Amino acid sequence: MDLQLSDKTIAVGGATSGLGRAVAEALLAEGATVIGIARTQQDLNKMGAVAGAKFIGYAADLTDATAVKHLAAFLNEHKIYACVFNAGGPPTGRVEDLDMNDWDDAYRSTFRWKIQLTNALLPAMKEKAEGRLLFLESVSIKQPIDNLVLSNAMRAAMAGFVKTLSREIGEQGITVNILAPGYHATPRITTVLEKSAEIQGLDLSAVESQFAAETAVKKIGQPADFATMAAFLLSPAANYITGQTITVDGGLVRHITG
Secondary structure: OOOOOOOOEEEEEOOOOHHHHHHHHHHHHOOOEEEEEEOOHHHHHHHHHHHOOOEEEEEOOOOOHHHHHHHHHHHHHOOOOEEEEOOOOOOOEOHHHOOHHHHHHHHHHHHHHHHHHHHHHHHHHHHHOOEEEEEEOOHHHOOOOOOEHHHHHHHHHHHHHHHHHHHHHHHHOEEEEEEEEOOEOOHHHHHHHHHHHHHHOOOHHHHHHHHHHHOOOOOOEOHHHHHHHHHHHOOHHHOOOOOOEEEEOOOOOOOOOO
16 A cells, blocks of 8 residues: 655654654655654664665754754754654653652653644644644553553643644644554563563563563564554545544553554
């Protein structure tokens, strides 16, 4: 299926690692121009050397409001069609493990910058009457994950924002969705597995087996499994899908609406 992305420019956060990299690679394979965003210019340069001329690297710390302002100006100059909002999640921990500084940091790293960047990108998308805003969050929106209270809370807040925004701008040709990963083989899931292993006093392989057993398919997913759905939601073919939180989780979530 031709996703009709060869003439589109799409920004992807966290583009040098994990799910963000998988999404960037899937979009490049579809012929899109990708503006990859990450903290480290060296990592972006390495990816660009492999990806070729259709990859543009942009280094930014998304917790810095000034950096987000400059990023938005850069993306608007490039007349992007879509933006994938993605960055590393907040630290693991239970409610009693965390203080208010942890909560403030989680707000900045997982919530605030997304609102700021969205507001900066919307005017240009409205003018063109087309666009895609895709937020990579977590299945914790539908089923909270143990030892991840910061993520559980902030991702749920993003779901409220996305649903509201989709209703406000739906008539203007812009879709707004959440793609929610379950357990995929990324550096982030390794951190979660290590925390769980520490709490349970088990080795990492035993905990990984536990996590895989929670899914319907009995295995940890690969980033490419996730990226194919992202590419579709970013394409013109998905013009009637908005305001949704779609899980790609191997059947992890047990709620009947998935």
